[in-house]
Amino acid sequence: MNQKKEVTIYDIARELNYSPSTISRALNDHKSISKKTIKVIKKAALEMGYRPNSLAASLRNNRSNTIGILISRINRPFMSTLISGIEETARKAGFNVIISQSNDSYENEVDNSKVLYDSRVGGLIVSLAMETRNIEHFQQFRDQGIPIVFVDRVPKTFSSYKVVIDNYTAGYNATKHLIDQGCRRIAHFAGAQRRNIYEDRKKGYLDALSEYGLPIDKDLIIHAKTLSFEEGEKATNKLLDLPHPPDGIFSANDTAAVSAIICAKKRGINIPEDLAIIGFNDDPIASIVDPPLSTVTHPAAKMGKIAAQRILEHDQKNADNNLSEVTVLSTEIIVRASSKRIK
Amino acid sequence: MNQKKEVTIYDIARELNYSPSTISRALNDHKSISKKTIKVIKKAALEMGYRPNSLAASLRNNRSNTIGILISRINRPFMSTLISGIEETARKAGFNVIISQSNDSYENEVDNSKVLYDSRVGGLIVSLAMETRNIEHFQQFRDQGIPIVFVDRVPKTFSSYKVVIDNYTAGYNATKHLIDQGCRRIAHFAGAQRRNIYEDRKKGYLDALSEYGLPIDKDLIIHAKTLSFEEGEKATNKLLDLPHPPDGIFSANDTAAVSAIICAKKRGINIPEDLAIIGFNDDPIASIVDPPLSTVTHPAAKMGKIAAQRILEHDQKNADNNLSEVTVLSTEIIVRASSKRIK
DNA sequence: ATAGTTTATGCAATCGATTCCGTTAACTAT
DNA sequence: ATAGTTAACGGAATCGATTGCATAAACTAT
Numbered sequence: 170m171n172q173k174k175e176v177t178i179y180d181i182a183r184e185l186n187y188s189p190s191t192i193s194r195a196l197n198d199h200k201s202i203s204k205k206t207i208k209v210i211k212k213a214a215l216e217m218g219y220r221p222n223s224l225a226a227s228l229r230n231n232r233s234n235t236i237g238i239l240i241s242r243i244n245r246p247f248m249s250t251l252i253s254g255i256e257e258t259a260r261k262a263g264f265n266v267i268i269s270q271s272n273d274s275y276e277n278e279v280d281n282s283k284v285l286y287d288s289r290v291g292g293l294i295v296s297l298a299m300e301t302r303n304i305e306h307f308q309q310f311r312d313q314g315i316p317i318v319f320v321d322r323v324p325k326t327f328s329s330y331k332v333v334i335d336n337y338t339a340g341y342n343a344t345k346h347l348i349d350q351g352c353r354r355i356a357h358f359a360g361a362q363r364r365n366i367y368e369d370r371k372k373g374y375l376d377a378l379s380e381y382g383l384p385i386d387k388d389l390i391i392h393a394k395t396l397s398f399e400e401g402e403k404a405t406n407k408l409l410d411l412p413h414p415p416d417g418i419f420s421a422n423d424t425a426a427v428s429a430i431i432c433a434k435k436r437g438i439n440i441p442e443d444l445a446i447i448g449f450n451d452d453p454i455a456s457i458v459d460p461p462l463s464t465v466t467h468p469a470a471k472m473g474k475i476a477a478q479r480i481l482e483h484d485q486k487n488a489d490n491n492l493s494e495v496t497v498l499s500t501e502i503i504v505r506a507s508s509k510r511i512k
Numbered sequence: 513m514n515q516k517k518e519v520t521i522y523d524i525a526r527e528l529n530y531s532p533s534t535i536s537r538a539l540n541d542h543k544s545i546s547k548k549t550i551k552v553i554k555k556a557a558l559e560m561g562y563r564p565n566s567l568a569a570s571l572r573n574n575r576s577n578t579i580g581i582l583i584s585r586i587n588r589p590f591m592s593t594l595i596s597g598i599e600e601t602a603r604k605a606g607f608n609v610i611i612s613q614s615n616d617s618y619e620n621e622v623d624n625s626k627v628l629y630d631s632r633v634g635g636l637i638v639s640l641a642m643e644t645r646n647i648e649h650f651q652q653f654r655d656q657g658i659p660i661v662f663v664d665r666v667p668k669t670f671s672s673y674k675v676v677i678d679n680y681t682a683g684y685n686a687t688k689h690l691i692d693q694g695c696r697r698i699a700h701f702a703g704a705q706r707r708n709i710y711e712d713r714k715k716g717y718l719d720a721l722s723e724y725g726l727p728i729d730k731d732l733i734i735h736a737k738t739l740s741f742e743e744g745e746k747a748t749n750k751l752l753d754l755p756h757p758p759d760g761i762f763s764a765n766d767t768a769a770v771s772a773i774i775c776a777k778k779r780g781i782n783i784p785e786d787l788a789i790i791g792f793n794d795d796p797i798a799s800i801v802d803p804p805l806s807t808v809t810h811p812a813a814k815m816g817k818i819a820a821q822r823i824l825e826h827d828q829k830n831a832d833n834n835l836s837e838v839t840v841l842s843t844e845i846i847v848r849a850s851s852k853r854i855k
Numbered sequence: 856a857t858a859g860t861t862t863a864t865g866c867a868a869t870c871g872a873t874t875c876c877g878t879t880a881a882c883t884a885t
Numbered sequence: 886a887t888a889g890t891t892a893a894c895g896g897a898a899t900c901g902a903t904t905g906c907a908t909a910a911a912c913t914a915t
Contacts, residue, residue: 864908866907868904868906869905879892880892882890
């Protein structure tokens with residue numbers, strides 16, 4: 170038995186002949202405790218090695234100083250940067266951050282949401298799994314007045330805080346950029362259309378083509394489940410095997426775009442002369458690949474910061490207030506060598 | 513006021529005319545409750561929408577089903593994969609994962625360790641900040657019998673669970689590989705020597721040189737604080753400006769190695785013919801850069817899994833048992849074009 | 856000087872689950 | 886049939902902090 174007994178506010182109370190209430194209030198700088206007493210109590214707490222028990226406080230308040238994160242995968246540049254932004258903001262406010270990953274499975278998402286609920290998180294930040302169609306599992310949080318912030322991959326029908334980018338405009342601009350560079354047969358690597366981000370990017374692509382009088386060729390639109398490196402490779406080969414191969418590709422993510430660059434190079438295609446390519450996200454690999462990949466920025470850290478702020482703010486305000494604020498962040502096109510045909 | 517009242521075991525008890533003790537035991541499949549009763553209670557719990565309050569249970573047990581992670585930065589490929597491995601393993605066992613990043617600052621590490629302690633985490637997984645010299649802040653966990661697992665960047669003097677790779681051998685083998693490829697003037701990008709991983713890699717490098725009768729040239733050893741892309745670029749330029757530039761570089765991470773490839777290429781150096789390069793970690797950028805970077809694997813996911821397992825196991829065993837088990841994982845050299853001179 | 860107010864603090868219930876220690880009833884062995 | 890077990894369940898304290906409602910003292914105003 171080597172576990173030292175932990176010091177509680179009762180121990181301090183006994184030591185100083187105050188009541189536990191006073192100790193609690195003093196440690197929280199409650200205004201009804203005199204400054205002198207506060208000083209004395211804090212000093213004693215420090216000396217006695219007192220460490221607050223967050224669990225007890227959370228139980229009493231029925232709310233923990235914890236933000237739950239529910240995302241598909243942690244080890245993706247966008248996601249880990251998003252988390253980093255959340256963590257940084259949350260920690261400054263004394264909040265903990267619990268992470269859970271669904272691996273894009275609906276079932277995992279539901280299970281994880283339950284566990285986070287049981288942990289009485291003070292707020293929830295969610296980026297939907299690829300699979301998810303039904304979002305009833307978030308209702309329990311709303312019933313308890315626990316704020317939810319959806320980021321990036323958001324549901325259409327659930328009214329809540331949302332932090333997103335304008336995927337439509339980004340898709341439109343990326344496509345327009347390729348058109349401006351002289352591309353006339355532009356392919357698109359599209360993601361799962363169930364998710365807003367991929368649906369909107371595709372819409373932007375389609376509208377840009379239409380607007381500039383370019384025909385829409387279904388053979389040039391490749392739907393991939395995960396836009397992985399392998400899928401990108403396969404898609405690129407398929408496109409290049411076409412009788413009339415494309416002269417441009419707008420990929421809904423960087424991974425597939427990079428694989429397209431590498432694959433096309435292997436086949437002796439000149440980039441960007443024969444084939445101009447633009448991706449999405451500005452992952453680290455985008456600036457490393459040769460030629461460097463043009464892409465669309467995705468402000469992950471900022472999204473995380475704002476999402477966390479929504480939850481922290483909510484803590485302050487009245488619970489019923491303004492639960493459905495939508496924040497749209499701007500993106501930029503970064504033009505690199507993979508699409509720069511016009512000098 | 514729209515917050516639905518939450519259902520507790522007391523509500524179920526009242527409803528079924530059982531005592532709360534029985535409800536609690538039934539929900540936990542306690543053996544002294546009849547199977548029939550368990551079935552009845554679980555059914556009622558489900559119907560009534562009961563959700564356990566983890567906070568209450570944790571308070572009572574003075575230990576939460578939570579693993580705290582204390583690392584430098586989340587958004588690095590190695591780290592986010594490590595976290596992913598931890599999360600996956602922990603979640604299967606019903607544990608939550610709280611993350612905190614120190615940004616390599618000692619103060620942040622200490623602060624975060626306190627917050628995690630106050631949250632009564634059931635275990636702690638740590639990769640030390642670059643700055644950290646003093647490790648007293650971990651003593652509080654040991655005093656309470658809370659298991660600590662150090663991963664990758666571990667302290668030398670603190671006896672605890674550890675999960676590491678054999679950095680010395682990896683550094684030795686990476687250097688030997690370059691020697692085998694005909695390199696005779698091999699430079700080294702070394703990280704902060706305070707951390708075991710960089711110190712050991714450098715030792716391996718030095719011993720390999722000695723063993724093969726190659727002189728050790730201090731000009732060829734560059735110490736960088738963070739081995740960032742910029743530092744790598746600067747170091748490469750410095751090396752290439754030398755009267756006798758090196759014909760090989762062993763970088764203690766991939767980021768700096770990739771920047772070396774890009775920088776050297778810009779200067780018209782042929783890789784690997786004029787300069788062979790090998791990195792460390794096998795980050796995604798390693799296989800994307802042109803030519804692809806040879807590197808040393810770093811089993812991040814496996815490390816995370818094992819670290820989490822240590823904590824989960826500890827929960828089962830007697831607390832005083834075997835607290836200082838060290839696990840050494842094996843690494844492999846991946847030879848890619850950046851160092852392959854001999855066909 | 857008296858009533859009203861402010862300041863500083865204490866009392867005790869509360870959050871929800873867990874568990875030690877009974878107790879009762881049914882069952883088993885001799 | 887009686888003592889001894891076992892099975893199934895209840896009572897009540899407990900974990901540690903918070904907070905609404907007192908209360909006592911000191912102070913202010915008239």
